[in-house]
Amino acid sequence: MPLPQPVAEELRRIVGRESVIDAPNDLRIFERDGSIEGAVPDAVVLASSTEHVSAVIKVAAKHRIPVVPRGAGTGLSGGAVTIRGGIALQVTRMRKILAIDPVAQTALVEPGVVNQELSLVAAQHGLFYAPDPSSQKACTIGGNAAENSGGPHCLYYGVTTNHVLGMEVVLADGSVHWVSGDAPDRVGLDLCGVLVGSEGTLCAITKIKVRLLRIPPSIATMLAAFPSIETASQAVSAVIGHGIVPAALEMMDSVTVGAVEAHYHAGYPTDAGAVLLVEVDGIAESTRELMAAIGKILGENQGYAIREAQTPAERELLWAGRKGAIGALGRIKPNYYLHDGVVPRSRLPQVLSAVGEIGEHYQLPVANVFHAGDGNLHPNILFDLRDRQVLHQVEAAGEEMLRAVVELGGALSGEHGIGLEKSAFMPWIYNPDDLGAMHRVKDVFDADGILNPGKIFPDPSRKSVHLAGRTGLAVEAKWW
């Protein structure tokens, strides 16, 4: 439904004529993020400042129009999808790094700053921003804070919330506030902790103060092949069981390795059942010692073709392969459905064999890429949306995989957020009292429910994802 013209006019007066998009055909291009489902916004509004964000939300509040903040749209749970219509509030023009303090080791950034860009600029001071989602080339810090994103190096360094010191936020009434500040120790009620990871349902983020870390003097990266996912999982448990917490510990199965090799030629052994990528950092003496110890453990657990990157270029290539893994799956099938459940590390072999069985049962290829170190799965069900028959199977297989995760004591999401995609499954892990408590928090911040409605909380009218269920353009549109 298009916005009433007077509302559109109000918005144009705030951000300028060019910065409100409401041509219906153009809006169709904004219907999706990086996930599977889409819904067309009623308008896209480009904000260039906190004042813009505040004024736009005031207009939305007055007319009770949903507002969904949007960064680069790389999210994997439908967080930026305007499922109830309304305004997609785009912050991609707010991309200034406002300050870097090399002594305090902090940066103050606007929400549209691209994750990798911050690390590139911080590198001039010998610093980096630790959370490194695989989409870091494109995803924004604002989106990362909203989703509490993780990444390969979060095993050791922690996820986004561990690196956000404070934020400037706009609440549902359009008022602007700072939560927390410079100190890593959040004094008083930890509002920043509540808002990071709230997926746009409690506030819009307009500035973020983040912690930067010193670039470690020495980084060592190792690749090892294993005959199977099970043996690789045992090796992961063995490494951690020895009291070693690497900076990153990543696994890819043979399907993924094949797709990645085709693009990156990173030298992943394509005959392996699974591949582990291990990284440690610190001072040179300690990384050498750790690598030797890890190499030995991997070898004892059937690891072979174990090799360490000899140059920074080689290391970058190994990582390029891992970080581009999900996109590379497009070489096998044009679409995929991706979950990111988490299980206790010791349950990895069990959950993976369950995932494999589910794929076989539905005769769907499944590619596994995951943060093995913290038990965070990423099973990708591969399919071609143009084959409509397969859609119900894809939905059912995805749901069963998540069910297996939960039955093994796991959680629905490790880093992608609940969003649209997993909201229906929330009652699997939270009882009505738990969900009621979350609802009360939502009511405090946004009683009218205008901020990113339809996310996180289960919607009784939606039982699961609607791969085949959407009408009109949906089935025609291309999702992964």
Next chain:
Amino acid sequence: MSVDGFPPRSPGRARVGADAFARLSDDDLATCVHCGLCLDACPTFRITGLETESPRGRIYLMTQWKRGTLPFDEEQVKHIDLCLGCRTCEGVCPSGVPYGRIIEAGRADVEDQRRPSLKRATSRVALRQLVGHPGRLRAAGAAARVAQKLHLTSVARSGRMLPRLRARFRAPAGNIAPAIGQRKHRVAFLVGCVMPIMYPQSHDAAVKLLQLAGCEVWFPPGERCCGALFAHNGDLEGAERLREANMRVYEAGTFDALIVDSAGCGAHLKDFYPGLKGRVKDLTEWLAEVGLPEPKREARIRVTYQDACHLVHAQRIKNQPRDLIRALPGVEWIEMRHADICCGAAGLYSTLEPDMSNRILQQKLEDVLATHADVIAVANPGCQMQLEVGLRAHGSAMKVEHVSEVLLRGY
């Protein structure tokens, strides 16, 4: 005229869907998984922050057109027009989306659908009538040169864009430049259409370097524009005609490699001339392969380098020009930030989309000026012209030189 203002169409022609977008391949489009990793690699997304001005958005739009789920909308063609065709997105796409092929097919399909615009019609006629015929282009170049001498062009906008024109590049007598020292290779050299008129000094230096590297250089007589400018602007049929004519010329000679010192042409030859498979080489790619003799002189300059999109993204040649320049004694090398992001020139783009082109240029100049280099090296005439215009407007003394000229400073 039909009632909706569009020119009448041939009977039975579908206005939407696969029939109307016959050149676009659904399988090519389907390789995009909508992950968004390409977004921040796209210069127009970096400027506008809009999905519609991103590779992912453009692919989504063309997919919907192709599948008939969105009607063709004249207003939306601007998103296709605003694409620079720089193919930076291709380099970062893990899924291997052949974006260059998609956008060229999409543009050709769109040209059939859209209302004709005077500007685009003129550029197409100019391409076919001028660039497609080397004699006519030379005549125009000579006229422009005379006009510059007489200061006639100071009033014309396009006159400000042009570099100071010198005498055009001419192939030596017999169409052969002999190897200096022992002859190790025989190469053909693409003289091309724009380079010999606009930047003859780049060709002069390139040929000299080839001779120094032990190559006998053959200038194929009767060679015409390679067709790149045509293909980039949706005239695939025009490009095809030129390819056929040129292939007849190439097949009449023998050579180890066809050397190209203009990135846009090199990329086009590699993609569209299957008959030359494996033998098309960028100048720097070839020199890195066969090696140059020891430099004789110190260069004593601070140099940075702007990647040409059609070299770094389309041909994946990144290190060779850098390594060659850095190997020169006396050179102080400085790597520029965002060196592999387009400068906004993009062939005819700077003429067809001057506003966006200029916004991209201004962003680029921040990075260029921050290097404080004496010389910025380039690998394509379009980049050279664009950066010269920008630097001149900023009153900067930084020189823009083709990689070949920088390298020749060592000899």
